[in-house]
Amino acid sequence: MDRHEVYQRISSVVAESSTSPIDLDSVTEETAIAGLGFDSLAILDLLFDLEEEFGIRITAEEIQGIRTVGELVTLLVRRLEASPSDAG
């Protein structure tokens, strides 16, 4: 799965997980995760939705270290490359 495809799938997960309406056209890799309405507890929704979408496990440390959508894409691309069979 290439970076663009991961980005596309992440964008739709982010839009579904967020508690506030998100205009996907305005989301770029530079967009801050916190700016999309994910506080320390709402991030749980994003984490479990991403796990379900990509079939991987994400730790609290990993998700808390993510600042932007681009960093999230990088994390997932790295994880999917490490275990391609998990790419649900």
Added chain:
Amino acid sequence: MPADDAREGGRATPARSRLRRVVRFKPLRRLLLRHVIPPVALLGIRALGASWRTRVIHRERFDRLLAGGRPIVAGFPHGRTFALLGFMSRPGNGRWLVMCSKSLDGDAMARVEERLGFEVVRGSTGTDGLQALIDMIRRMKGDPGLGACLAIDGSRGPRDVVQGGVIALAQRVGGVVLPVTAAAHPAWVHRRGWDHALVPLPFARVVIVVGEPLDVPPRLKPDELSALCRELEGRLGRARTEAEEQLRAGGGDAKAGRAARA
């Protein structure tokens, strides 16, 4: 149930400070906390618990939820942990997952809780706390029938103020929050601690009140989460008042009421 989260070098209760002053040699302290204190504490908890005259109000709410099979997240004030340990671990009262800090003190508490029959997930605040919450969600999803006990005010307070963790847990496992609290007389209250921990004395009367269960929708906006937290506080407040009134009605005097309110 989260143990106090005082880490090595973190906030400490007087008892812990004393232990640190008396036992400065860390390996010895570790030995005491992991292998000596837990069995002694367990013996004390069981002996003390056996001497209490415990009355459970609204037990039917508890039984109905247990029979219903929906995941239960029992939410209680941190300061009532000790008074509720025996009730929650009693055979027939369900299987429970608790959160306990990763500190050395938490090691001791985790061992006591495991021997009482609880399943333990380690972590308390910050990233550790979030990971512990994630681990609890995974364990509960993979094990229908496993409930969770969580302090509503976390491991650092403010006292009796509901934090989001208990709601987030119930939300993610499709569960229901069950408020539970206790009052006791005579009891020792640790007033210098943030949670005013209540320890019923030998042969104390203990009243446990099971509050009104709180349904949690699968998705919550921040303001809805906040409203649910306040609602849970209200239900726990009513349960607490009821516990105090029942304690007084059972023959307690004004002093009993004061101990219960602490």
